[in-house]
Amino acid sequence: MKEQVIHIDGYRVRINTWGETYLPTIVCLHGLGNSSLSFIEIGEELKSVYHMVSIDLPGHGGSEAFKSQEYSMTGMVGWLHGVLADLGVSRFYFLAHSYGADIALHYMKEYGSSVIRTILIDGGYTTKKSFYEIVDGLAQNLDWKWPNINSVEKEVHYTSESFSVFEYPNVKAFLENEEAKASEWSALKRKASEDYVKEVDGKIKLIATPEVATAAIRSMAQSPIRDLYQELDSEKITLLVATLPEEFSVINEGLLEDVKRLSDITIKYIEDTTHMLHWDDREAVLGEIRLKFK
Numbered sequence: 001m002k003e004q005v006i007h008i009d010g011y012r013v014r015i016n017t018w019g020e021t022y023l024p025t026i027v028c029l030h031g032l033g034n035s036s037l038s039f040i041e042i043g044e045e046l047k048s049v050y051h052m053v054s055i056d057l058p059g060h061g062g063s064e065a066f067k068s069q070e071y072s073m074t075g076m077v078g079w080l081h082g083v084l085a086d087l088g089v090s091r092f093y094f095l096a097h098s099y100g101a102d103i104a105l106h107y108m109k110e111y112g113s114s115v116i117r118t119i120l121i122d123g124g125y126t127t128k129k130s131f132y133e134i135v136d137g138l139a140q141n142l143d144w145k146w147p148n149i150n151s152v153e154k155e156v157h158y159t160s161e162s163f164s165v166f167e168y169p170n171v172k173a174f175l176e177n178e179e180a181k182a183s184e185w186s187a188l189k190r191k192a193s194e195d196y197v198k199e200v201d202g203k204i205k206l207i208a209t210p211e212v213a214t215a216a217i218r219s220m221a222q223s224p225i226r227d228l229y230q231e232l233d234s235e236k237i238t239l240l241v242a243t244l245p246e247e248f249s250v251i252n253e254g255l256l257e258d259v260k261r262l263s264d265i266t267i268k269y270i271e272d273t274t275h276m277l278h279w280d281d282r283e284a285v286l287g288e289i290r291l292k293f294k
Helices: 036-046 073-087 100-115 130-139 152-164 173-183 187-194 209-222 244-263 282-292
Strands: 001-006 011-018 025-029 051-054 091-095 115-121 196-198 203-206 237-242 268-269
Touching: 011 036, 025 036, 036 091, 036 187, 036 209, 036 282, 051 073, 051 282, 073 196, 073 209, 091 282, 100 115, 100 209, 115 282, 130 152, 130 187, 130 209, 130 237, 130 244, 173 196, 173 203, 173 209, 173 244, 203 237, 209 268, 237 244, 244 268
Parallel strands: 025 051, 025 091, 091 115, 115 237, 237 268
Antiparallel strands: 001 011, 011 051, 196 203
8 A cells, every 4th residue: 555645726635545557547535534544455455456546535534624615516526636637547437435425426427538437335325405304204203213314404513513522532442442333343444443533632533523524514415416317327337325224224215216216327235234335345345346347
């Protein structure tokens, strides 16, 4: 693995890469709160056959945070295009998780000819308006135990609170919790986990701040993902969907109705996986890469 730092429009950007540059390139975009090293196991596995380019999104890992207004999808696409141009990457495959999946689809709308194929990892299918309506309906049931996030402002508040209260007394306690959540733990997952936190006043906190997280939420709400589907080449895209927790399946199925109605994107459910699907079932993701990225 090689670490590289560049500057785009005055902002520091960190990139981690695996494999030689002459190999087919896979550009990896991580989810909200994570870092480029969330793909470390996949990078290590594929470095002999692909050039893996994993980018820290602004305000994550080793990349400098934007001013909030620059987190618009237009701003993110422009920033990513600048990063790839600086790296000399012009034709590539996309492997994108969660928030990164939304960015990848918006990028494809503008620069679709640059993207050979795309694999979305449990992302790129959450249109916020639909999400709020589905959750609001579910929240009317007495046995629904999750917050009623039925508006942008409520999601912004919930996200801000979640990122603010994320705190551990030390690295050891944080890593013990990460290991307990993981279906399979490894030294590489440990390295990746350490990469998205930092020490602040003696406590372990997320590198991504509440301001960064809420700016991302607002940008996704302002640029509905379902508006893109009919403008994209569906044959290029595979969506891998997590199945846990089971009570979220009704939300996912409601959201996927837009995908099925407006596109011919290939949808595959990966059993017994959470939102960190590529950690829970690495082999399933590797299998899709080997099948589609050739």
